[in-house]
Amino acid sequence: MKNLFILGNWKSNKTMTEAANWLEIFSKNMPQIPGHVSVIVCPGFIHLPLFSSRTAPFALGVQNVSAYETGAFTGEIAASMVANTVSYAMIGHSERRKHLGETDEVVAEKVKRVLSVGIRPVVCVSDVAQAEKLAASVPEFTKTGLILYEPLFAIGSGKSDSPENANIAAGSIHGILPETPILYGGSVTAENVRGFVGTEHITGVGVGGASLDAAKFLSLISAAL
Numbered sequence: 001m002k003n004l005f006i007l008g009n010w011k012s013n014k015t016m017t018e019a020a021n022w023l024e025i026f027s028k029n030m031p032q033i034p035g036h037v038s039v040i041v042c043p044g045f046i047h048l049p050l051f052s053s054r055t056a057p058f059a060l061g062v063q064n065v066s067a068y069e070t071g072a073f074t075g076e077i078a079a080s081m082v083a084n085t086v087s088y089a090m091i092g093h094s095e096r097r098k099h100l101g102e103t104d105e106v107v108a109e110k111v112k113r114v115l116s117v118g119i120r121p122v123v124c125v126s127d128v129a130q131a132e133k134l135a136a137s138v139p140e141f142t143k144t145g146l147i148l149y150e151p152l153f154a155i156g157s158g159k160s161d162s163p164e165n166a167n168i169a170a171g172s173i174h175g176i177l178p179e180t181p182i183l184y185g186g187s188v189t190a191e192n193v194r195g196f197v198g199t200e201h202i203t204g205v206g207v208g209g210a211s212l213d214a215a216k217f218l219s220l221i222s223a224a225l
Ligand code: PGA
Pocket: 009, 150, 154, 155, 156, 157, 158, 185, 186, 187, 188, 206, 207, 208, 209, 210
């Protein structure tokens, strides 16, 4: 049975109280997760202490790390600072590429930092060219990395790509990175998730909006299993 990754990306959302409420509902109601399925939650950095005390069986990730090591980089969070706390780090989300000027070069630096401390990078790409550049600049990415393919029009729009189109794009990325699990992201919901995870090249989903409500995210997970 092929592996399945379901990653929730909270983006820049939730107070401490809201996060605690979410975690309580989610932990109480989480369904039995088969061994081939990985549920990954990526809350904001401020929520990591709360999430570290979780008892429910899901993995923890961050949405970004610094391109630098520890040191005089005010406001940054280095990969090594979270290495004992999280298993995954999202890198290069299109919102960061667009609003924070994150280039393919910066993405490559961050991926190297993450790999050097044993965290699995989940590199977000919105086209095949971005995956190509990554493969060329960080060949060691293929050992443990994941790709989250998110076409720009589908992010937060309520208009997901079709599973057929997404599978074609994932197939092209597999042409470059044959061993790498490829997730689809962009307006994934409980209603459409099965279509994506049932395709040949897509091994999971990245979920933004629909991960913010614990009950909705739980329905999505159940629908994907
Ligand atoms: P969305 O976001 O599910 O709200 O479209 C996905 C993402 O940007 O990771």
